[in-house]
Amino acid sequence: MRRLRAVTLIESVLFVSVALGLIVGGLAVYQQSSLSERSSSQMRMLGSIVAETRSLYEQKLNLPSLASTADPMFLSAVVDDVLISADAVAATYLDASAPPNRLGWASPIRHGWKGAMNILAVRRDGSVPHMLVYIEDIPSEVCVRLSSMTATGKTGFVEQMTEIVFQVPDGGGGFNIAKLPSVTYPLPITPDDLALPAHCGPAGGRVNVIYWVPLD
Numbered sequence: 001m002r003r004l005r006a007v008t009l010i011e012s013v014l015f016v017s018v019a020l021g022l023i024v025g026g027l028a029v030y031q032q033s034s035l036s037e038r039s040s041s042q043m044r045m046l047g048s049i050v051a052e053t054r055s056l057y058e059q060k061l062n063l064p065s066l067a068s069t070a071d072p073m074f075l076s077a078v079v080d081d082v083l084i085s086a087d088a089v090a091a092t093y094l095d096a097s098a099p100p101n102r103l104g105w106a107s108p109i110r111h112g113w114k115g116a117m118n119i120l121a122v123r124r125d126g127s128v129p130h131m132l133v134y135i136e137d138i139p140s141e142v143c144v145r146l147s148s149m150t151a152t153g154k155t156g157f158v159e160q161m162t163e164i165v166f167q168v169p170d171g172g173g174g175f176n177i178a179k180l181p182s183v184t185y186p187l188p189i190t191p192d193d194l195a196l197p198a199h200c201g202p203a204g205g206r207v208n209v210i211y212w213v214p215l216d
Contacts, residue, residue, distance in 0.1 A: 039145040042112045045093055046133065046146075046157040049119060050213055052088035053079070053131045057121070057215045077120040077132075080109050093117075101136050102208075111135055113142065115206075121215070129215035130162065136208045143200035143207055149181070149189040158213055164189075167208035168201045175208065 083089055094108055101107040101116035111117045115137030124130040138146075143166070146156060153161045167175035178198045185193045194200045201207045 036145075038112050039142050042142065043146065043157040045090065045112070046211075048090075049083060049088055049133070050131065050158045052083060052086060053119060053121065054215055056082065056086065057129065057131075077122050078105055078118050079121050079131075080106070080119055083119060084108065101134075107136075111138060113138055124162070124212065131213045131215055133211040133213065134208070135211075137206050138209060140201045140203055140205045140207060143209055144191050144194045147180070147189065147194050147200065147209065148191055149187055151188045153187060155211075158211075160214055162212040162214055164212070165210040166199050166201075167210070168198065169205070169207070 084094065089109055093110055093112075095110045095114075096108050098107055098110055098116070101118060105116075105118055107116035107118055109117045109119070115135065117136070118134045120132040120134065122130055122132065147164050147166075149155050149161055149164070155161050164180050166178045166180070168178065170176045176198065180189050180193070180199065181187045195203075200209075
């Protein structure tokens with residue numbers, strides 16, 4: 001009569017270890033693909049808003065007189081309500097009950113990670129028409145995907161970018177500010193450049209990003 005061999009403790013541990021490895025690996029692949037899809041969706045949403053803002057500017061419709069400044073963050077130049085009225089923002093990115101952003105502006109437009117997002121229209125440095133896309137509290141990994149720039153200033157969602165400003169938490173309630181491109185990091189801006197703590201922050205962190213987009 002043949003004897004049945006019992007599973008040993010070592011075999012059980014190996015089986016459990018392999019199973020856990022497969023589960024963890026599967027979760028990592030799922031999370032990465034989910035991040036990629038959400039980032040792509042965010043790029044499409046940003047591209048749509050940029051195109052609509054340019055269209056409104058070219059038609060000279062609805063946009064207020066562009067204020068002249070080197071620092072629009074102190075101006076009431078937000079045009080979110082204009083874009084919402086023009087149906088330029090998908091309903092999935094709107095939340096009328098959302099709290100104001102850190103600057104105190106109303107922020108019914110919310111990006112894919114539920115943080116505040118605002119669009120401003122100004123004359124940068126007193127002359128060149130620009131729109132400014134202000135995005136609060138996005139994951140560092142998403143910042144890297146959204147902020148890579150080619151030698152001509154092209155990103156994943158717009159043909160031309162003048163500058164990107166990063167606000168990285170300093171650990172004391174404030175922010176350290178960095179701008180790209182710079183003398184140290186000229187175009188093109190690579191993922192390796194963006195992975196620095198001064199730009200998109202440490203992995204797993206969250207940052208504010210400001211995109212300067214020419215309207216002309």
